[in-house]
Amino acid sequence: LKAIMISGRTLAQGAGCECKMSPDFLKAVSLCHLSKGDYDALGLCEGKNVQLKNEFGQVVLAPKVDAGLRQGMVFIPMGPWANVLVGPDTGGCGTPQFKGIEVEVEATDASVLEIRDLFRGLRRAQT
């Protein structure tokens, strides 16, 4: 399924954003909101996840039906999971385009990466 991704604040994301290493933050943010139509079209059910990918990266998220979204649009709470899909180009104004990003969405049995695992691959600066 091709979709347009937007990211933004949610109450749970905001309440957890000063304790990002906690399981609550993971639960609040590693979500992909999508319309009921898209949820059904992807054959999703309890226990299934979604994989979103584009030219910038790919990420596994837990699906959540959101009645406010039209078909073809997905919403991810702002944070490190959403930002895997955001490109670094700022269009000359310093700000990356965090919203309106083309993504490919599919159902998956893969698990959502925990926050430490999301950053595990990065080379750390050494003394």
Place this chain on the structure above:
Amino acid sequence: MIVEDAICSFCGCLCDDINVEVEEGKIKRVRHACRLGSSKILGHDRIKAPMIRRGGELCMVSYQEAYDRAAEILLRAQKPLLYGWASTVCEAQKKGILLAEEVGGVLDSTATVCHGPSVIGIEEKGLPGATLGQVKNRADTIVFWGCNPAEAHPRHSLRYSSNVCGRFTPEGRAGRTIVVVDVRETRTSKNADKTVIIQPGTDYEVISALRMLVAGKGDGVPDEVGGVPKAELDGLAKTLLAARFGAVFFGLGITHSRGRYKNIDNALSLVAELNSHTKFVIMPMRGHYNVGGIGQVLAWSSGFPMSVDFTRNAPYFNPGETAACDLLAKADTDAAMIIAADAASSFPRAAVEALAKIPVIQIDPYENPTTLISEVVIPSAIAGVEAEGTAYRMDGMALRMRKLVDTSYPSDEEILSHILESVHRLQRELER
């Protein structure tokens, strides 16, 4: 002890009616704050001690060792990036600007991944603004464009905008017309009289169409713009024109989307056009509580509101070149100090990967993904809760944050002063 009318240090609303119950030096209860504010004021697990990464692991060290190592990293770097500043007070920001000048670095704020396009748009056009008090007391028509205060600024509607009763708005919500323009239905739109759903990335076109309709040049507007029928846009234009005092609040829905600062520029033009017919004001919904403050402090110190390069003889500002994400994307910075922000969570992945390749100093009360890629970690007092100082509300009002409880952690201002001292000492040693 109950601290009355404390100021909340979560978002740009800076709600100043918070009651905080303190028992034995600890915050036990928070009243009047929203879920976001309560969560922040009640606090969470803290970084226990300063740390330096050795052999890949973060090891506890003394504060002085951490200050010295931070100073060494900043001085050794050709072009260090000093980024963050949104969740701390102006006094710390001022000290940070001194440090950036001293070490010859680039100072950038979280505005560049937030309302940076608004800052640029406002520089282009100027801001027909107001205080939130004026909006509360006078606005009869309020537009929330690309923002969802019900989740991002939960008490905005109750204290300043749609639902509050004011001097000339005694009926509160019942006396106001509330419009939401967004790409989706939100909690905020549930409280609206009119919700206009546009296609993602079409804010510029929709604003342009409204400008034409408001200016009486609707003949040139196509039958549909941004997925919205012309008749619906015409109805919206009439609603705006019918206002006696209108206010537009806008959020990241338009700064983060295609068009970015041009969207803001265009929205400011729409408000200018509306002011030919009635009274209208416009305001960005600032996220972090003092992201407005770093803009103010930088502007009065350097002449520029964000992304200021102090590596030249004079401050230089060119977002797209001097903003944090651009510096990282082009490997144009060789060390970073991240303070009062979590860059690793809020930057695009490629920028985080670039950040992980350079030495990073983190100054923050909490462990977060930036900690995972940092070489030096310095835990700080929570500004606005454990340290006092000045913060700017989203409407540009400067308010004084009180200290609510004591702490053994140094404030951001103290940490920066110590790093500056270490920088000066190292400079003297190098000169010898």
